[in-house]
Amino acid sequence: MPPRHLAGAVIAVSAALLITSCSTTLQGNAVSVFDDPFRVAGMPATDGASGLRPVPDPPTRDVLDTDDGDMDELGRQAISDIEEFWEAVYGESFDGNFEPVTELISWDANGFDDTEFCGDTTYGIVNAGYCLDDHTIGWDRGELLPALQRAHGDMGVALVLAHEYGHAVQYQSGMADDDTPTLVSEQQADCLAGAYMRWVAEDNSPRFTLSTADGLNNVLAAVIGFRDPLLNIDDPEVGMDEHGSAFERVSAFQFGFTDGVAACASIDMREIGQRRGDLPVLLPEDHTGELAITEKSVQDIIGAMDTLFSPKNPPKLSFDAVDCADARTSPPVSFCPATNTIVVDLPELEAMGAQPDYEDDVGLATGDNSAYSILMSRYMQAIQHEHGGVALDNAEAALRTACLTGVATAKFSNDSSTPGGNTITLTAGDVDEAVSGILTNGLAASDVNGESVPSGFSRIDAFRVGVLGDQERCFKRFD
Structure with missing residues (x-):
């Protein structure tokens, strides 16, 4: 059976993040024409509204097993928007025509209904994922999406679903296959999500807006939250289902945001290895990695x-x-x-x-x-x-x-x-x-x-x- 993709987007309900600044912000004009400190990947760094527009275009997709609540409505809007992005840009980077996922499935991880996603019961599954078996995307509306929205706003939800849709695009385009390591697949999907977020930030989306200062900062905080947990070298989980550190995943997202979809195909084990260099991945045995500040x-x-x-x-x-x-x-x-x-x-x-x-x-x-x-x-x-x-x-x-x-x-x-x-x-x-x-x-x-x-x-x-x-x-x- 082909692999199923349930990417690690689990978010603890308590993990609300407040993006603040202890430093102050410099004002004025940039001092270099080559690296403008007041621009983001060529765009002005500006504050402003981020999230679902007050009067968005209507969604184009329905959701199976929905409770018709706000979270599923936000999910519908996000998927509809992501598909509009891929309809517009798919042919620029890949052969053939873009094919949308077949179905969207919603569940409540706290519920006792009979919902299944990708062949598994959804009880206790605080996650979102893409299922290669039947080309579907699903999400937990009970804990995951509300936690994402509380911590990172509407764009936190859109980010996770853009990442999952990235997996669908990977397999449809041939960018990834059954032999692609999880580490590569996940960071390619981070990159593809970054390309979508750039499209939103450029005000192309009929449903969402994203400011390039505070709004994008909150999206990056969400990406950091999806990093792999710290493991010691002797932990039994070492080498299993590796997705990447925060540094690696943020880098992949930024590649897509800065250089677009074409940059994502260049992410492979060799590129990740070069980016990782000598940076440590695992803690020594019985080591916390912490040095007391004295x-x-x-x-x-x-x-x-x-x-x-x-x-x-x-x-x-x-x-x-x-x-x-x-x-x-x-x-x-x-x-x-x-x-x-x-x-x-x-x-x-x-x-x-x-x-x-x-x-x-x-x-x-x-x-x-x-x-x-x-x-x-x-x-x-x-x-x-x-x-x-x-x-x-x-x-x-x-x-x-x-x-x-x-x-x-x-x-x-x-x-x-x-x-x-x-x-x-x-x-x-x-x-x-x-x-x-x-x-x-x-x-x-x-x-x-x-x-x-x-x-x-x-x-x-x-x-x-x-x-x-x-x-x-x-x-x-x-x-």
């Missing part, structure tokens, strides 16, 4: 950075507030160019890196590197200061800092020694924690005054350039 650990991180980057004049470290003549403070970590000092508010940094009190595998990634990535970003401010010839207090500097923080993060994927003989090493989950922080508070992607750009998409994109590149690339791209 004065000693901060000193060790700074010492390791000194070793990795060997500046002629390494920045000083202070845990006490200092007056700075040429920069504002940006807690929990600030860099003062005038004195070449990194200033750490240790209690605030510790709070920034704290893990949540509840177990949440599908929310934003939080942990020690939510804090340490900010510390690294201020060190990279010192590297920029020593480099010279670049401003530290504008939008270009903010994205350059994100890029250089990516460089530093990748360097820590190998053991890094401190002057005291300790070793600092990146662990699985750390990159996802950095990506989550860059999206939500933007501090690791801010200038010397703690100011960032409005688009989380652009901040993450700059960070990825650094992870996959080097210092020279960051200085050239964000000059």
Whole structure:
């Protein structure tokens, strides 16, 4: 029997996410014609309405086993819109004509009805999926769709259904087949969902709108929530049904949003391997991946950075507030160019890196590197200061800092020694924690005054350039 596709879109009801910013947003005009900090993949970064239009075009699809409620109506609208997108663009990238899925099926995961999807009973299935067996798409209206809408708005629902429809397009077009690894199939579907979201953001959709600042940030938060859970190297689940880290899945989505459907076919095991590089995927045995945030650990991180980057004049470290003549403070970590000092508010940094009190595998990634990535970003401010010839207090500097923080993060994927003989090493989950922080508070992607750009998409994109590149690339791209 051909494989069934029930992609991992499970969302805990408690996983409501609030996209806020601890940094402020830079105003004004972009400082480079090549990488405009105030644009998103060539589009203006603007706030505005996101979600179902007040008067959308009517849906074109019906739903089997529906309760005729708001969630199924939203699902109908999303699928109808996604199909309109594919009707318009399918022939540009694939041979033949686009064929819509045969049926849409809805269920309540808490219900005791006789609903089946893809040959299985739907009781307790908090999920959405594409079934290759009969070319259908189904979703849980009882828990999944309401949780998505609460956490990410209408576009969170549209994102998941666009991902599932991506699986349908993969098989119809021949992009994927029975031998395609799940890791590839899932990230191709993320990419195809990104292409659809670009179509909506360009105001082509008759049913939905998507702003390229807050609206797109919320969509990216949903993508992060679909990352694989952290596993130790000895866990029995290792190698089973791998979908990808938040960093990988957000990257795939951004490829589709930026470059369109054609970019998605280039995602294969080789491409994913190149993108993953030496970044850790699994935690060591009996390891949490967390390094307690203390004065000693901060000193060790700074010492390791000194070793990795060997500046002629390494920045000083202070845990006490200092007056700075040429920069504002940006807690929990600030860099003062005038004195070449990194200033750490240790209690605030510790709070920034704290893990949540509840177990949440599908929310934003939080942990020690939510804090340490900010510390690294201020060190990279010192590297920029020593480099010279670049401003530290504008939008270009903010994205350059994100890029250089990516460089530093990748360097820590190998053991890094401190002057005291300790070793600092990146662990699985750390990159996802950095990506989550860059999206939500933007501090690791801010200038010397703690100011960032409005688009989380652009901040993450700059960070990825650094992870996959080097210092020279960051200085050239964000000059």
